[in-house]
Amino acid sequence: MLGNFDFDVIRRALPYLFYEGMTFTLTLTALAALGGLIFGTALALMRLSGLKLLGRIAGIYVDFMRSLPLVLVIFWFYFLVPYIGQWVTGASRPISVGAFASSLITFIMFEAAYFSEIMRAGIQSISRGQPAAASALGLTYAQTMRYVVLPQAFRNMLPVLITQTIVLFQDTSLVYVLSITDFLGAASKVAQRDGRLVEMYLFAAVVYFTISCIASFGVRRLQARIAIIR
Numbered sequence: 614m615l616g617n618f619d620f621d622v623i624r625r626a627l628p629y630l631f632y633e634g635m636t637f638t639l640t641l642t643a644l645a646a647l648g649g650l651i652f653g654t655a656l657a658l659m660r661l662s663g664l665k666l667l668g669r670i671a672g673i674y675v676d677f678m679r680s681l682p683l684v685l686v687i688f689w690f691y692f693l694v695p696y697i698g699q700w701v702t703g704a705s706r707p708i709s710v711g712a713f714a715s716s717l718i719t720f721i722m723f724e725a726a727y728f729s730e731i732m733r734a735g736i737q738s739i740s741r742g743q744p745a746a747a748s749a750l751g752l753t754y755a756q757t758m759r760y761v762v763l764p765q766a767f768r769n770m771l772p773v774l775i776t777q778t779i780v781l782f783q784d785t786s787l788v789y790v791l792s793i794t795d796f797l798g799a800a801s802k803v804a805q806r807d808g809r810l811v812e813m814y815l816f817a818a819v820v821y822f823t824i825s826c827i828a829s830f831g832v833r834r835l836q837a838r839i840a841i842i843r
Contacts, residue, residue, distance in 0.1 A: 630799050634799030634800065657728075675726045684787050686723055690715050695707035731774055771839065772839065
């Protein structure tokens with residue numbers, strides 16, 4: 614089998630795979646992680662607020678998104694939302710969202726449900742005495758969260774947040790179903806064009822494995838460093 618393995622097809626495809634495919638994958642990962650973290654933090658604050666209605670709305674959203682397969686959400690947003698937009702705006706045609714916008718919004722909505730649970734655990738890990746002390750000093754609820762609770766929660770949950778981002782990096786390969794040229798999509802196009810499925814899919818697996826392993830090693834180093842600080 615390895616006697617027919619063509620390394621040269623991989624070498625020729627490297628610029629296309631990394632300059633176009635991996636650039637898109639890393640961009641989508643970074644933007645989705647940032648958006649998911651902001652939206653997820655807002656959901657966590659809603660769940661921990663004293664207002665039962667806000668907590669219930671956030672809880673339903675989180676449970677709903679976590680119960681759906683990601684690939685189903687991607688398909689739903691890409692194919693159904695344009696028709697909902699047409700119905701809401703009264704346009705004559707479905708509202709075009711585009712493959713990149715669809716995938717980005719989908720990942721932000723989906724990952725926010727997971728980031729919110731991580732942030733909720735981080736906020737609850739802060740001693741109750743600290744918000745009480747901040748309140749005694751005259752800080753409002755928003756100021757207490759901004760200056761006292763959230764910075765510590767982010768630091769405590771940073772290894773878990775990065776681990777979830779690694780999962781997100783792997784999940785972005787699902788945009789391949791929308792014919793987007795991410796890293797896996799680029800590898801697939803080269804494989805189909807040159808008839809070298811084994812070489813390209815094996816190389817793609819090695820690249821995802823290597824990047825995820827290096828990132829996981831960094832998370833373990835970070836966890837050890839944070840443990841020493843504590």
